[in-house]
Amino acid sequence: xxxxxxxxxxxxxxxxxxxxxxxxxxxxxxxxxxxxxxxxxxxxxxxxxxxxxxxxxxxxxxxxxxxxxxxxxxxxxxxxxxxxxxxxxxxxxxxxxxxxxxxxxxxxxxxxxxxxxxxxxxxxxxxxxxxxxxxxxxxxxxxxxxxxxxxxxxxxxxxxxxxxxxxxxxxxxxxxxxxxxxxxxxxxxxxxxxxxxxxxxxxxxxxxxxxxxxxxxxxxxxxxxxxxxxxxxxxxxxxxxxxxxxxxxxxxxxxxxxxxxxxxxxxxxxxxxxxxxxxxxxxxxxxxxxxxxxxxxxxxxxxxxxxxxxxxxxxxxxxxxxxxxxxxxxxxxxxxxxxxxxxxxxxxxxxxxxxxxxxxxxxxxxxxxxxxxxxxxxxxxxxxxxxxxxxxxxxxxxxxxxxxxxxxxxxxxxxxxxxxxxxxxxxxxxxxxxxxxxxxxxxxxxxxxxxxxxxxxxxxxxxxxxxxxxxxxxxxxxxxxxxxxxxxxxxxxxxxx
Ligand SMILES: *Cc1c(COP(=O)(O)O)cnc(C)c1O
Numbered sequence: 007x008x009x010x011x012x013x014x015x016x017x018x019x020x021x022x023x024x025x026x027x028x029x030x031x032x033x034x035x036x037x038x039x040x041x042x043x044x045x046x047x048x049x050x051x052x053x054x055x056x057x058x059x060x061x062x063x064x065x066x067x068x069x070x071x072x073x074x075x076x077x078x079x080x081x082x083x084x085x086x087x088x089x090x091x092x093x094x095x096x097x098x099x100x101x102x103x104x105x106x107x108x109x110x111x112x113x114x115x116x117x118x119x120x121x122x123x124x125x126x127x128x129x130x131x132x133x134x135x136x137x138x139x140x141x142x143x144x145x146x147x148x149x150x151x152x153x154x155x156x157x158x159x160x161x162x163x164x165x166x167x168x169x170x171x172x173x174x175x176x177x178x179x180x181x182x183x184x185x186x187x188x189x190x191x192x193x194x195x196x197x198x199x200x201x202x203x204x205x206x207x208x209x210x211x212x213x214x215x216x217x218x219x220x221x222x223x224x225x226x227x228x229x230x231x232x233x234x235x236x237x238x239x240x241x242x243x244x245x246x247x248x249x250x251x252x253x254x255x256x257x258x259x260x261x262x263x264x265x266x267x268x269x270x271x272x273x274x275x276x277x278x279x280x281x282x283x284x285x286x287x288x289x290x291x292x293x294x295x296x297x298x299x300x301x302x303x304x305x306x307x308x309x310x311x312x313x314x315x316x317x318x319x320x321x322x323x324x325x326x327x328x329x330x331x332x333x334x335x336x337x338x339x340x341x342x343x344x345x346x347x348x349x350x351x352x353x354x355x356x357x358x359x360x361x362x363x364x365x366x367x368x369x370x371x372x373x374x375x376x377x378x379x380x381x382x383x384x385x386x387x388x389x390x391x392x393x394x395x396x397x398x399x400x401x402x403x404x405x406x407x408x409x410x411x412x413x414x415x416x417x418x419x420x421x422x423x424x425x426x427x428x429x430x431x432x433x434x435x436x437x438x439x440x441x442x443x444x445x446x447x448x449x450x451x452x453x454x455x456x457x458x459x460x461x462x463x464x465x466x467x468x469x470x471x472x473x474x475x476x477x478x479x480x481x482x483x484x485x486x487x488x489x490x491x492x493x494x495x496x497x498x499x500x501x502x503x
Contacts, residue, residue, distance in 0.1 A: 007044075008072070011237060013347065014354075015032065015347050016036075016347025016351065017033065024072050027128050030233070031231070035354075046068075050251065054253075089119075089158075095111065095249075096109055106429040107427065110432040112158075114155045115435050117429075120246060121243055142230050144168040144169065144231065145230075146168070150172070150178065150181040153195075159232070161189060169195075171197075183478075187474075187480060193482075196491075207488070212491060222501070239276065260424055267421065273327035293377050293423075296378045299328070301328050303315060315362065323387065339365070343369055381410035387439070390443035393406070404436075408428065434469050
């Protein structure tokens, strides 16, 4: 059955999935949501017999209904291939009473790869389906992880170009090296003098520039966005929750239909929203445990029903969760408002204007599936150490936040259901803070020496993503001011600014 996508703010008419993927954001500023959440159409036992790629097809076909079987299977085959260092794509690892769903086996060793390795193919297919002759130019501002994952996903994908801006002095040395060594003739990376907000504002300005849009069009280009509110990133993330459940069933760790809990280290609320969709498709998930770091806006929201971004922004050891506006939460708010776009739009307007909104009691009742928790930096570091000492397994700081919150949840509720914890990054991506948690002194070692040491103590080979940048040549050395970003883009595309 066909599913169309409408805006969470009611302001636009429903469109097919491929058009929602191309647009990213609705014209009224809302996010695209499916008109209804489809139900799983296979038995749990059937999923248990499938590969990751087969599961991906079975789930994605329920949402992306205007893609043909051949198109979807082709996108899936191109995305989940040898870029991943395991055939399982998303393996489960048991440690200390929970299953860690490792979502970091792709090209950039963080979970963003799960969606960003398929988005470029969903997008180019969508362009073809909608007779768009223009080349798609992806424009991204990044605070570190998304930029590299998007670069890796779009590099050398025909019909696309990708431009990434990052704050020159605002990312880690490893993150910068990952980006500036990116291969692919369709890639462009530039550092800007300014912080992440300046980069983000610059990108938004370019998107809003009608004159530039027309000049681009005249030269056969059009902009698009790869950020996490694109429905083409959300749908592929539902797959691994079904796959995780099916793996537990196949390995006889659970009985068919047995309820499990899911814990997700959360920033922009995309990953945990995918788990919520999986639950509402009929996957036997009981609680959705939302783990925050010290930027605990979401914890406070689940406690009080008030979302309040007016607070100090804390730089933590889990930077990919340092977020005060969780964009994807809007999709949940819309859902618990009874799919009432006007009600949602009013709350989002309050958020934009005052930085705060409160939901009504009836909506709070709809949040009973969720449990919010948070972990301090100290607890996170201690968890990395105790997990290592107890089991030999090394967690990255984001996953460790989830692990702390899970412990708190178990103590508080006495709920001992089998639990899957989303493991969102390899410890090798955050080597220094991981090693500082396990050992006391690391100051005299550079990041690569630390990676070798981590490899030695964990018994895990240094991932290719780290190995490869050790000696890789710098291919991008552009630096500009925030107000020169549009010129840089035009220069790269070979058109007049
Ligand atoms: C992006 C990211 C998160 C947060 O995921 P959301 O979908 O934004 O909630 C958590 N951990 C890591 C390592 C990430 O890169």
